Amino acid sequence: MKPQIERIVHWLLSGLELQSTVFHVGQYCGRWQASTSDKGLASFHVVLHGHCWFKRPDTGECTRLEAGDTVFLLRDVPHVLSPDAEMPAADAPIQRIGTMTPLTASTVVGTGLACGFFAFDAMPGELLLSMLPDTLIVRSSSPSSESARAVFDLIRAEALRDSETPSALIARLTELLFFYALREIAERDDTAAGLWSLLKGSEFSSLVEAIIAEPGHAWSTDAMAAHAHMSRARFFKRFVEACGQPPAQFLTLIRMKMAAGMLREGVSISRAAERVGYQSESAFAQAFKRVTGAQPGALRRMPSSSLVH
Structure with a gap:
């Protein structure tokens, strides 16, 4: 690997x-x-x-x-x-x-x-x-x-x-x-669509690593396409083919995983939101609830095992 x-x-x-x-x-x-x-x-x-x-x-x-x-x-x-x-x-x-x-x-x-x-x-x-x-x-x-x-x-x-x-x-x-x-x-070389297949392409693995390193960056579709050295249309098409979901949805999932880790460590909701690219705490809370099924405040109060479903 x-x-x-x-x-x-x-x-x-x-x-x-x-x-x-x-x-x-x-x-x-x-x-x-x-x-x-x-x-x-x-x-x-x-x-x-x-x-x-x-x-x-x-x-x-x-x-x-x-x-x-x-x-x-x-x-x-x-x-x-x-x-x-x-x-x-x-x-x-x-x-x-x-x-x-x-x-x-x-x-x-x-x-x-x-x-x-x-x-x-x-x-x-x-x-x-x-x-x-x-x-x-x-x-x-x-x-x-x-x-x-x-x-x-x-x-x-x-x-x-x-x-x-x-x-x-x-x-x-x-x-x-x-x-x-x-x-x-x-x-494996026969990996189905998803994160694993996304990583097979050097242009995409570099992008994923960059998003993880700087989740708060303004990662618009245009910005992601530029990082991958592709036109917006070509990038969007190839990304969906490889990952099985649009770039913006993938970006949100990555950001919410990182935010969940921050919240468990005691980082405030406003600070976690800012660090993953959200200027509005309410917009962050909506995205977090949509992805995880829990409010950010609940995650800070609960042990992780109580969120298993």
Whole structure:
């Protein structure tokens, strides 16, 4: 990863709070179907042993997962995991089939899974979610996943502990695995539209770094186009193609992430507004509420965990 891109990725991940809970840990054999759909939550599935197929009836996606692979669903989307590649009908209700049995080192059968849910801190979680696909898959076979494989080994060791209640460490380790997933996406060449693909172009990564360095600068679309050495029309078109959203909307997201960090550190609302380019405190408050769902004053009073949704 280029140093410039790495600095931006580290900045984006700084302050990101992810809270995971384990739904169940065990193994399936025979005919089975698992899902975390229809809960209104982001979720994950870690394949502890064996293999299975991850299927999304709404998109037709059907992907084989091997031991060590993890799929993160950043939004509540219809999906199933099963031992075969047969795709359920798009209009069929999502149902769990089969019985999950306890996972033990002495009896390993079928497919072992650790499944659960997670939620982001409202900011910068919203910034991330707006720029990422619905699903992220961490492949244990990926050359860049050596560190992620070490985390998976720890997850599996915790899953094999002789306990009726899943180890709380599985959730914490899964959170760590998610960070590796984000870093891997930033390094991939087939990244979908969003911040990661935006960083692939040197003209855009330089612009993003400049915005982060000087969020209070008068970053009009014309100013951003000039920084990228493009005409306004060409810049706007290429930016939307790469990022999936207009430059002004992206700028607001970046500014609100920075403002959220300032407010948590005790910076006054008026000072935070000024530092991210707002002369009017009321205009800043409106933008902040629109992006984060919370008033700036509430963010200064609340611990960050109370804003997870």
